[in-house]
Amino acid sequence: MSGFPTLLWKEVLRFWKVSTQTIGAPVLTAVLFLFIFGHVMEGRVRMYDSIPYTAFLVPGLVMMSVLQNAFANSSSSLIQSKITGNIIFVLLPPLAYWEFFAAYVLAAVARGMVVGTAVMLVTLPFVHMEFRHPLWVLAFAFCGSAVLGALGMMAGIWAEKIDQVASFQNFLIMPLTFLSGVFYSIHSLPVFWQGLSHFNPFFYMIDGFRYGFFGVSDAHPAKSLAVVAAFLVLVSGLTLAVLRSGYKLRH
Amino acid sequence: MPAAIELCEVHKRFGDLQALSGIDLEVPQGEFFGLLGPNGAGKTTLISVLAGLVRADRGTVRVMGHDVRADYRAARRSLGVVPQELVFDPFFTVRETLRIQSGYFGMRDNRAWIDEVMHNLDLASKADVNMRALSGGMKRRVLVAQALVHKPPVIVLDEPTAGVDVELRQALWEFIRRLNRDGHTIVLTTHYLEEAEALCERIAMLKLGRVVALDSTPNLLKRVHHLFLRLRLGGQLPEELRPLEHGSTADAHVLRLKSYDDVEQALSSIRRAGCRIEEMELAQPDLEDAFVDVMRRS
Numbered sequence: 065m066s067g068f069p070t071l072l073w074k075e076v077l078r079f080w081k082v083s084t085q086t087i088g089a090p091v092l093t094a095v096l097f098l099f100i101f102g103h104v105m106e107g108r109v110r111m112y113d114s115i116p117y118t119a120f121l122v123p124g125l126v127m128m129s130v131l132q133n134a135f136a137n138s139s140s141s142l143i144q145s146k147i148t149g150n151i152i153f154v155l156l157p158p159l160a161y162w163e164f165f166a167a168y169v170l171a172a173v174a175r176g177m178v179v180g181t182a183v184m185l186v187t188l189p190f191v192h193m194e195f196r197h198p199l200w201v202l203a204f205a206f207c208g209s210a211v212l213g214a215l216g217m218m219a220g221i222w223a224e225k226i227d228q229v230a231s232f233q234n235f236l237i238m239p240l241t242f243l244s245g246v247f248y249s250i251h252s253l254p255v256f257w258q259g260l261s262h263f264n265p266f267f268y269m270i271d272g273f274r275y276g277f278f279g280v281s282d283a284h285p286a287k288s289l290a291v292v293a294a295f296l297v298l299v300s301g302l303t304l305a306v307l308r309s310g311y312k313l314r315h
Numbered sequence: 316m317p318a319a320i321e322l323c324e325v326h327k328r329f330g331d332l333q334a335l336s337g338i339d340l341e342v343p344q345g346e347f348f349g350l351l352g353p354n355g356a357g358k359t360t361l362i363s364v365l366a367g368l369v370r371a372d373r374g375t376v377r378v379m380g381h382d383v384r385a386d387y388r389a390a391r392r393s394l395g396v397v398p399q400e401l402v403f404d405p406f407f408t409v410r411e412t413l414r415i416q417s418g419y420f421g422m423r424d425n426r427a428w429i430d431e432v433m434h435n436l437d438l439a440s441k442a443d444v445n446m447r448a449l450s451g452g453m454k455r456r457v458l459v460a461q462a463l464v465h466k467p468p469v470i471v472l473d474e475p476t477a478g479v480d481v482e483l484r485q486a487l488w489e490f491i492r493r494l495n496r497d498g499h500t501i502v503l504t505t506h507y508l509e510e511a512e513a514l515c516e517r518i519a520m521l522k523l524g525r526v527v528a529l530d531s532t533p534n535l536l537k538r539v540h541h542l543f544l545r546l547r548l549g550g551q552l553p554e555e556l557r558p559l560e561h562g563s564t565a566d567a568h569v570l571r572l573k574s575y576d577d578v579e580q581a582l583s584s585i586r587r588a589g590c591r592i593e594e595m596e597l598a599q600p601d602l603e604d605a606f607v608d609v610m611r612r613s
Contacts, residue, residue, distance in 0.1 A: 070418025078406050149402035153461065156366055156396055157419035158388035315329070315369045 068163040071154060075171030079137055087179055090133055094125045094183040098190070101247060112249065112280045119191050123274040124246035126180045126187075127208065131269065134176035134209035135216040135237050138168045139229045142220025146312075155314065161307040165217065165300070172213025173206060180205060194277055200285055201276030207292045208269035212237070214299040221303075221312050240266045245274075250282050265295045317380030319344045319469045319500035320365065325374030327360055327524075334360040335371070336524040342502060342517075344379075344468070347495050349515030349532070350504045351606060356521040358504045359399060362473050366396045378469055392420060395462035399473040403446040403454050409433070410442040412457060413464050420465035432460045435490045437483075452483050459487065463494075470494065471502045476510065488514065512536075512602035520609050527613035532602065539600035539608050544570040544578055549591030553584045567594070 079086040102118040145151035219232040244266035261267045272288035275281035320342040327335040342348045363369035376383045381390035417425040433439045436456040476484045520528040561571035
């Protein structure tokens with residue numbers, strides 16, 4: 065029998081055991097964003113002509129939490145294991161490189177989903193939300209968190225110090241998520257920035273996710289899902305190639 | 316019956332450092348085998364190659380007949396490794412750690428064996444304690460238990476008793492000896508040569524990535540052709556015996572002699588000098604002497 069289910073279970077248990085930090089903290093951050101931005105902007109702007117700003121903001125905040133936490137899960141698990149040396153416990157058993165990949169990415173998806181669900185539940189009493197296309201919501205949440213889980217693996221494998229992972233998160237993941245339409249519709253941007261946003265794969269993740277709630281979006285949801293799926297295939301392929309080569313894990 | 320471990324022309328280089336230079340080694344099943352060498356000799360690299368943590372540049376490596384690259388799943392299932400560093404996962408208790416490690420090897424319902432391993436390593440009372448709360452010795456026991464949870468036929472112990480108290484050391488060796496009697500192949504690296512001498516049937520000595528000696532422990536000891544005469548005298552050691560001195564201490568003289576005939580001559584010299592012998596002991600060379608001898612010659 066394969067060791068894959070155990071590795072997946074262990075990775076889920078790892079974040080569950082410190083849920084105050086891994087689930088509670090991001091939920092609090094998202095709620096603070098909602099209260100501050102909602103208070104300042106509510107009543108001043110309506111998105112897509114009819115959606116109140118706070119309702120528009122909630123899916124963005126949920127997806128931002130999903131993405132950032134998926135990345136944090138795989139990257140922090142790998143870098144901590146490498147630094148403390150306990151990575152040896154998963155390198156000694158007969159696990160294939162693709163089982164290793166699948167376990168870390170699915171655990172990242174699980175953390176993203178748990179945090180996203182928690183943010184959604186906490187914000188629901190304050191906002192009237194629609195759920196027009198729940199399958200689109202799930203599809204974008206799954207694919208988006210899988211992309212970030214794989215990116216987190218790449219960061220965790222490449223980094224040798226915790227601050228290198230933090231740099232990856234602060235200078236790449238954070239700007240790309242903030243500039244992807246979490247807080248605004250790209251139609252409110254100047255033309256140049258609108259065009260540039262189309263080169264940000266995170267834009268498609270958040271835009272498509274938001275479509276699942278309101279049935280409206282900046283880009284067509286099928287196009288967004290195709291872009292996100294293609295990005296997932298690309299990032300997964302790279303991560304699998306890195307794992308297969310043994311780069312920085314098996315000398 | 317395949318050898319427990321088989322290495323053929325194994326080379327490994329890290330940058331400018333040639334860590335392994337054409338290692339040829341075969342360890343039959345059921346043997347208690349020692350791997351000795353000074354720091355940097357390549358012992359840990361060799362173990363890492365066996366375990367698949369390091370990929371050899373050239374050569375063939377097999378565990379129980381399974382190639383560690385082509386048939387890595389079977390090779391890793393056959394091997395249990397106790398690493399040198401004291402590593403642990405701070406998120407889990409002892410029992411969780413062992414259940415997880417067992418699950419990695421595809422063994423889901425392994426409670427009875429996990430309980431037995433914990434009992435034998437005196438870990439049962441700490442089963443539900445978080446790894447962070449354990450002492451260094453207890454963490455070392457858990458590392459040993461982790462290497463055994465999947466009942467591997469070959470067990471590699473990379474300096475398992477470094478920094479471990481006498482009680483655990485004895486309990487550990489008793490348990491490892493029992494596993495060896497039950498048919499497990501044991502490969503041990505240690506800096507405590509008296510442990511290797513007492514436990515290992517055969518020993519390989521490594522220096523700068525090469526095997527410089529490989530023989531049974533009695534044969535290695537026989538290679539050292541001298542005896543040690545330890546004396547505490549009621550006066551000065553005669554001048555003619557001074558050149559034979561070897562590692563004397565403040566209150567005792569140790570003479571390195573070539574044969575039993577030299578003992579007689581040394582005692583005659585002492586008598587002639589009118590010196591009184593207060594204490595005397597004749598010692599055979601031990602593995603440390605053999606080790607020093609091999610390292611000096613190679």
